[in-house]
Structures are given as structure tokens and as C-alpha cells.
Amino acid sequence: MFSFSTAFFASTLAAGILASPAAAPSALTKRNTPNSSGTNNGFFYQFWDDGSSGTTTYTNGPAGEYSVNWQNVGDFTAGKGWSQAEPRNISFSGSVNCGGNFYLAVYTWSTQGENYILEDYGTYNPCSGGTSKGSLYSDGSEYQVCLVDRGNNYLQNWSVRQNKRTSGTVTTANHYNYYQSQGMNHNPLSSAVYQIVSTEGYGSSGSADITVSEASPSTSSSASTTSSTSPATTSSSSGTGASQWGQCGGIGWNGPTTCVSPYTCQQINPYYYQCL
Known part of the structure; x- marks a missing residue:
């Protein structure tokens, strides 16, 4: 195993003053080059910290496992997956311990924007500040879908699971196809730099241990290879x-x-x- 750690102590932290978790989402910055990324045990990993405050330690484990611990951070993302984004059936399992703001999501990043299939989160629903794009049902739950403009035409697609979970399988094609049907195609998979199961913390402290794998179509709860037999106007x-x-x-x-x-x-x- 090997780990990466960042430590930043801003003047506000030294004074004992931190931005409130509720305000943190508005302060999130556009992702830049990761602090560290590469391959580990056959998986791509990515670790990024905005460097504004606190400490974050990311550790690669065996196969698709990783852990991350953070204290009073501004914002970070970390996780394992693949360097090439595809409509995979992605399984994940583990735990997240955080009393404040965090995201656990299948996540893709590019210079044009981000896709978040959000499986679990803390106190802030990112769609509360976005433009509603309806909803879809996938993998046993309804997902709220929205578009968030981070400024300078940097856009985020969000699918927010209503039945939160820290283990399961995500049929990503259902979400990517829905985005396309809604004209949310500013961040196509072909332009994504990576696709990971990401833990993100912002304005909070916590820990997570997650294991990632690719599920075969037969093990995914929404991965039947046959199309619906219902008429198209039912x-x-x-x-x-x-x-x-x-x-x-x-x-x-x-x-x-x-x-x-x-x-x-x-x-x-x-x-x-x-x-x-």
C-alpha cells in the first residue's frame, strides 16, 4: 500500500474560523490537474485537493480498494476506477463516516465539466442549487437529475439517488443515455479524463473505505440485455x-x-x- 497526503493551514483555520458546511458548495472550484494519479493493482486512481485548508490522506489498497481520511478540508476528490470512461456496470462497497458534507459518486471529469451519479451524500443536495432535468429510475431507486452551472460555462450533470447507499451496482448507461436525451451532452464520455467511484469531502471531516469493481451485465440489477417489450405508447x-x-x-x-x-x-x- 502507499498513500498521499496534503496538509494546508489557511489563516482562517489558524484563527479558528471555518466556512460553514452549508456554504461550502458555492465555493467549490473547477477541477484542475490532479495532485496525484496513476495505476494501482489494475485500477486507475485519482487524488485531488484544493489546498485551501486542513489535511487529507489518501491510501491505495489491494485491487480496487482505497481509503481516505480528511480533517477540516476545503474540498477534495479521491477514488479508484478507470482511465477511460465507458458505460460500465460499476459495483462498489464500503463505508463513509462523515457528519457533514460529502459525496460518494460514480464520477467523470473533463475540462468541459463533470458527471456525478451520486449514491450517498451528507447534508447538502447539489440539485437544490441546479436546474431540474426530471428524474429517472435505475438500480432500485429514483434519481433526481439536474444541471449545475459552476460558471464560465463549466457544467455539472447530477443524478442524485433518493435511496442513499454505500454498496451496490450502478448501471451507468441509464444515466448517460438520459443526459443525452435531455441535451446534457456537454461532457461526453469521449472527453472524460477518467471514471472513478469518488469520495469527496468539503468543509468537513471524515473517513471512507471503498472497494470498486466492474460488474458483468448478469450481476447488475438493471443490466438485462433485452429491450423492454412494452409498446412505446403505454x-x-x-x-x-x-x-x-x-x-x-x-x-x-x-x-x-x-x-x-x-x-x-x-x-x-x-x-x-x-x-x-
């Missing part, structure tokens, strides 16, 4: 179907295949049907 008056803007079919989909009335299930592309 609706339901019983209230059991997907709501407006929700996903209702497509290759790799095992969620609702009808829509609540008066909406109908319409094909956006072979991978994504939506209630419109």
Missing part, C-alpha cells in the same frame, strides 16, 4: 407507472414499463424510453 391509470419524465423502458432496463396517465412511454433511443 400508459397506466392505476398510478403504478413511472411519472412524467421518468424512464419506462430500453435496453438494460428492468424498472417500470408504463406511465401514469396521461403520459405515455415513448422511445428516445434504443437504450432509453421516457414518459412524456
Whole structure:
């Protein structure tokens, strides 16, 4: 194992004054070149700290495992995954211990923007400050989808899981296809520098230990290789179907295949049907 650590003590920290966690998201900066990145036990790893305050220690473990500890940080991201972003079925397991702000997400970064498939988070929902793009159902939960403009045309796509978890499998194609259907294509996978399961902390202290792997289609809860057999204009008056803007079919989909009335299930592309 080997680890990377950063230590920064800003004047505000020395004075005992820290920005409140609730204010931290507005202070997040555009990601620049990582403090450190490379390969470890067959996985790509990335560790970045904004250098504003506190200490962060990142440690690579065996295979896809990593751990990170942070104290009074401004902002950092760290994790393991792949140097090439693809529509993978990504499994993760572990724990996050943080009483304040953190994100646990399948994360891609490029100079054009970021994609966050957010599986667990602390006290701040990033979509509370974004533009709503509807919702989709994937891997056993509804996801709130939004677009956040960080300024200077640097944009973030967010899928925020409503049933939070620190273990499971993410069918990333469901999210990437939904972004495309909503015109959220400013950060295509072809331009992403990496794809990782990231732990991020900001204005907080905590620790995490996460193990990452790629799941085969047969082990993913939303990775069936057959398309939905529902007609492309199916609706339901019983209230059991997907709501407006929700996903209702497509290759790799095992969620609702009808829509609540008066909406109908319409094909956006072979991978994504939506209630419109």
C-alpha cells in the first residue's frame, strides 16, 4: 500500500474560523490537474485537493480498494476506477463516516465539466442549487437529475439517488443515455479524463473505505440485455407507472414499463424510453 497526503493551514483555520458546511458548495472550484494519479493493482486512481485548508490522506489498497481520511478540508476528490470512461456496470462497497458534507459518486471529469451519479451524500443536495432535468429510475431507486452551472460555462450533470447507499451496482448507461436525451451532452464520455467511484469531502471531516469493481451485465440489477417489450405508447391509470419524465423502458432496463396517465412511454433511443 502507499498513500498521499496534503496538509494546508489557511489563516482562517489558524484563527479558528471555518466556512460553514452549508456554504461550502458555492465555493467549490473547477477541477484542475490532479495532485496525484496513476495505476494501482489494475485500477486507475485519482487524488485531488484544493489546498485551501486542513489535511487529507489518501491510501491505495489491494485491487480496487482505497481509503481516505480528511480533517477540516476545503474540498477534495479521491477514488479508484478507470482511465477511460465507458458505460460500465460499476459495483462498489464500503463505508463513509462523515457528519457533514460529502459525496460518494460514480464520477467523470473533463475540462468541459463533470458527471456525478451520486449514491450517498451528507447534508447538502447539489440539485437544490441546479436546474431540474426530471428524474429517472435505475438500480432500485429514483434519481433526481439536474444541471449545475459552476460558471464560465463549466457544467455539472447530477443524478442524485433518493435511496442513499454505500454498496451496490450502478448501471451507468441509464444515466448517460438520459443526459443525452435531455441535451446534457456537454461532457461526453469521449472527453472524460477518467471514471472513478469518488469520495469527496468539503468543509468537513471524515473517513471512507471503498472497494470498486466492474460488474458483468448478469450481476447488475438493471443490466438485462433485452429491450423492454412494452409498446412505446403505454400508459397506466392505476398510478403504478413511472411519472412524467421518468424512464419506462430500453435496453438494460428492468424498472417500470408504463406511465401514469396521461403520459405515455415513448422511445428516445434504443437504450432509453421516457414518459412524456
